[in-house]
Amino acid sequence: MFEPDFDKGNGLVPVIVQDFDSKEALMLAYVNRQAWLSTLETGKATYWSRSRNSLWVKGESSGNVQLIREILVDCDSDTLLFKVEQVGGAACHTGYQSCFYRRISDGKEEIVGKKVFDPEDVYK
Amino acid sequence: MFEPDFDKGNGLVPVIVQDFDSKEALMLAYVNRQAWLSTLETGKATYWSRSRNSLWVKGESSGNVQLIREILVDCDSDTLLFKVEQVGGAACHTGYQSCFYRRISDGKEEIVGKKVFDPEDVYK
Numbered sequence: 001m002f003e004p005d006f007d008k009g010n011g012l013v014p015v016i017v018q019d020f021d022s023k024e025a026l027m028l029a030y031v032n033r034q035a036w037l038s039t040l041e042t043g044k045a046t047y048w049s050r051s052r053n054s055l056w057v058k059g060e061s062s063g064n065v066q067l068i069r070e071i072l073v074d075c076d077s078d079t080l081l082f083k084v085e086q087v088g089g090a091a092c093h094t095g096y097q098s099c100f101y102r103r104i105s106d107g108k109e110e111i112v113g114k115k116v117f118d119p120e121d122v123y124k
Numbered sequence: 125m126f127e128p129d130f131d132k133g134n135g136l137v138p139v140i141v142q143d144f145d146s147k148e149a150l151m152l153a154y155v156n157r158q159a160w161l162s163t164l165e166t167g168k169a170t171y172w173s174r175s176r177n178s179l180w181v182k183g184e185s186s187g188n189v190q191l192i193r194e195i196l197v198d199c200d201s202d203t204l205l206f207k208v209e210q211v212g213g214a215a216c217h218t219g220y221q222s223c224f225y226r227r228i229s230d231g232k233e234e235i236v237g238k239k240v241f242d243p244e245d246v247y248k
Binding site for chain 2: 014016018028040070076093099102105112
């Protein structure tokens, strides 16, 4: 049974989350062993929230869950890549499609992402 | 002048590296402030190697440098996304196009990536 290298990051492994169809990079999150096993079992991306210090089924509040379509692992087995179907079309709690909605150029940030929902309507 | 949040990760910020054209996720790396500023200045992806504890101009041994095409930052400013032109077509030191050349399914790993070079020919 394959297991990521949880030792290197003190029990946490970073996960690149990518939209399976559009290939947009959606976010970076972290799994511990529990979140990893739960993701495999449920088919829904489940992370470890470092700010809340708890298991986090992505989309449990907003309904914007991430259905696992493919899981890849890097050469060192210390980083994962989840290719997902992003329900609701937005991964970011700000309402943007991707958490990477700001481009940096000449030292300044510029919004380039697409806003899909208004967070005030979703998180009540 | 925009600066990523280096405090959260003890001076390091993770960077998702994505091929600008194919949108393949190539690798995950880390920058400290020095690597970040060097990347901006040179236009070549420069990371902080956690294993060697030193600045790492990606591709300086293999010639497979990563030319920065676009830089994005996530909602928390604690993760970066470099969209790059991968010179030589391979990001991974194993010779694969992407470090994510193994797929996990049913608990087993399967090689799905494309091998571009033989590491023994490149790292002498």
